[in-house]
Amino acid sequence: MITLNGHSLTIVQMKKILFDKERIQIDDLSLEKVKTSREAVERIVEDGDVVYGINTGFGKLSDVPVPKEDVVALQRNLIHSHACGVGEPFPEPVGRAMLILRLNALLKGVSGVRPVIVHTLKDMINANLSPVVPQQGSLGASGDLAPLAHLALALMGEGDVFVKGEVRPALEVLDEYNIQPVTLRAKEGLALINGTQAMTAMGVIGYLEAENLAQYADLVSALTIEGLQGIIDAFDEDVHIARGYEEQVDVAARIRDYLEGSRLTTRQGQLRVQDAYSIRCIPQVHGASWQTLKYVKEKLEIEMNAATDNPLIFDGGEKIISGGNFHGQPIAFAMDFLKIAVAELANISERRIERLVNPQLNDLPAFLSPQPGIQSGAMILQYTAASLVSENKTLAHPASVDSIPSSANQEDHVSMGTIGSRHAYQIIQNARKVLAIEAICGMQAAEYRGSENLAKKTKQFYTEARKVVPSIEQDRIFSKDIEQLDHWLKTRMCEEVTPVVS
Structure with missing residues (x-):
């Protein structure tokens, strides 16, 4: 059993998870950090403070505020609009590596997702599932947006997944493995797709x-x-x-x-x-x-x-910074x-x-x-x-x-x-x-x-x-x-x- 904590994952461990089918578990302290950063996001939504990606548009639309009642729709629309990858899918091990890397990044506790997101990722990894992700469509900043949107679709019960070498509808497979599809809430869609996990997994x-x-x-x-x-x-x-x-x-x-x-x-x-x-x-x-x-x-x-991903949440929400990681x-x-x-x-x-x-x-x-x-x-x-x-x-x-x-020269x-x-x-x-x-x-x-x-x-x-x-x-x-x-x-x-x- 390999424990993920967001800090110590190695290529040797990746090899064991991907090819030896070694199972993973989540470090308890890292899970507490995830909970703390999520509490900060929920305070922001409740208080109506304007923070990029939580209650604003994305890219060139970052100056457009989004009402509290629309933050869930904002995340769903983000995934649907960004899932525009094309071409042959990445090899099955690459899609699974993307799940592992995305989970490990979220366990650093600075992304503001709910624990249910990390648990769903863990369950999919341990079930040897892999999202079907088209290879073409990423510029490599803001991260691998299009490929990771297809990963997010699988968590939502949309799109397709590889299971035992076969491509099947994600919803059908999640149900078969007793994994509940997630409904993304504030910032969670952005936290899932704003990263370098496609290029790193392929690497x-x-x-x-x-x-x-x-x-x-x-x-x-x-x-x-x-x-x-x-x-x-x-x-x-x-x-x-x-x-x-x-x-x-x-x-x-x-x-x-x-x-x-x-x-x-x-x-x-x-x-x-x-x-x-x-x-x-x-x-x-x-x-x-x-x-x-x-x-x-x-x-x-x-x-x-x-x-x-971006923005990152530090000090229990006292410091939230939009950067370019x-x-x-x-x-x-x-x-x-x-x-x-x-x-x-x-x-x-x-x-x-x-x-x-x-x-x-x-x-x-x-x-x-x-x-x-x-x-x-x-x-x-x-x-x-x-x-x-x-x-x-x-x-x-x-x-x-x-x-x-791209994005009207905002991402230049x-x-x-x-x-x-x-x-x-x-x-x-x-x-x-x-x-x-x-x-x-x-x-x-x-x-x-x-x-x-x-x-x-x-x-x-x-x-x-x-x-x-x-x-x-x-x-x-x-x-x-x-x-x-x-x-x-x-x-x-x-x-x-x-x-x-x-």
Whole structure:
């Protein structure tokens, strides 16, 4: 059981809730803070004090006062008008992550919602429900308004939810799970949609996949080194300590660990003096991507525990301030950085693929073909990898440098962070397919060299992966091999092969 308190949620805990179906509970002290902030909202409504979002319009309409008898209609209208997302829905785990993050933010006790809101969110999470949320439509400030409005619809018994992989009407599912739909009252609609939970949820899911992909990038590259009889000296610890980047040192240590006992690696001067950069510089390039992952994780965990709605209520209602915590710039930058880091893992992987298949760059059969000429072998696998990395380059264009004013120029600078997080996720999917192609080619090269000569750990990977993708003995529909190995890499945690060296 994981306790949410608005302050200490981690990505590791998110992974347990989302994928291990670990249940959550609400911290008692945090619930008291929620009650206190709600009391402040109800005093404001009763006294008729004018406070943005409680009894005023929104955005450019913030100067329009709303009578006390209309505050409930104000919140309902807010959700209905803002639920205008379009496109395919976010993957089911992303919608559920949005529920978790929205609940955690409300538990900071500065948003002014009733306890029933947090309890309903908790019940939906523990029932493994997920709102169906269209991916497109957010500017990333004032937060993820359109996506989160679709989340709010699910709480109200409107819209749709995912349940056990199936899309069903929210009201029907809530009734089935004995969860009472909520009627939003003063400020509650705004508290639910004014935040960065869509971009952050997408970022968390992307990060988890990117971390696993980066681990496999190190392992698969070690297999490629063996397939090309690479020079092990370039991974000597002293070389990497001399530069000083911790992550670079770690990658070199992992490569040495993976290749321990290999009879396929060489020493400098044995076959050649130096390897190409895509081999020799694996620690430098992969290490830089690991640095970026560390940065992204740090920013995500801050945002996961952040109050990002507006206004915020402090000191029991004595201080209520309209600010801009909903602006997604920190996550927008992190997602753009993540895009670049993962795209580079694919870029250098594609260059290693080229070295594996190009007969002008190695002494292996041309394109690893069992019958060069009659059979094309892995020739077009490299084409596919090149196409994917090229697509990644267009997706890696930073979303965060763009901004379009909205709400009659009241909201005149936005982050586009949700676009960045979505594109990061697409890049991760593409990069893993490139890595799958490298693994297929690396295994084939190792087979020509003699798979019995592989290091213990790369041999373990080779043996397991061969159950997914058999040896290339005849040209076949390689699309199926790529998709199958991609799925295997995605769903199999790399830690099962070997732990990350710290």
